[in-house]
Amino acid sequence: MSDRNETNIATNLIDDVFAQLKESGETALIPFLTMGDPDLETSIALVQAAERAGAHMIELGVPYSDPLADGPVIQRASERALRNRISLMDCIRVASKARDRGVKLPFILFSYFNPAYQLGLEKFFGLLKINGFSGAILPDLPLEEDAETRALAEAYGIHLIPLVAPTSEARVERIAAKAKGFVYCVSSLGVTGVRSTFHEGIDSFLATVRRAASVPICVGFGISSREHAERFAGQCDGVIVGSAIVRQVEEALPLLTSSSAEERKRGLQAVEDFISDLKPRKATV
């Protein structure tokens, strides 16, 4: 693959956006969407809607048959997408198609490890680079594959974003110290899904990650409202919202799949308005 970024002098859009947000004192809003739910064309339109809503980056989720870390909302979205036979390549191409439509957001590919491993990790990161991605999240990346995978990602200018959870205190320093892009702090134990409360030790956990990391830290899992986003804004550099947005897509499906262009537009607007209402008003510290 000729796109290996040997010199690595090119900046990474994720770093650029966090630098801008530090200047403006804003917290990053990072939506997650399941690609191909309900179809690829709608996914591209939803990426455009997320940018209009004020998202700062976006996680493009690859639907997977065995989404062990996902709650029912994202599981259903994956099932809908897989019924359309959405492939990893289809998801990767959403980024380049969205770029062709003028979307400027940094793209982060979210995939379980197996699809990337089956494709071949070097080919995977090379394709991410060619298609305009800045980062990748592989939540179940086996530790023994971690070093090689991280080296490959960086060779193609892709930040492989690590996850840390409140249970991984001992590993937090080691993971955070070598992190690129940002550290994904999981707010609660268990699977993805809207929550009303977060892990009781979340505040001290975030303080630990903040001390150990030399890159921004972002919080995900369970965030579903502006109040949630603002609760974390003072302790982190960004919030990730998945299930709450994917649920809005699910509720808008009758409109998003309508034969009427006007109804499809209303469906996209409903999701855009929901994302816009998530934006925290408070600044980061």
Ligand SMILES: O=P(O)(O)OC[C@@H](O)[C@@H](O)c1c[nH]c2ccccc12
């Ligand atoms: O859905 P939530 O609770 O808002 O959490 C974000 C999450 O959707 C997204 O980052 C994600 C989707 N699937 C995952 C699996 C593991 C870790 C993270 C994820």
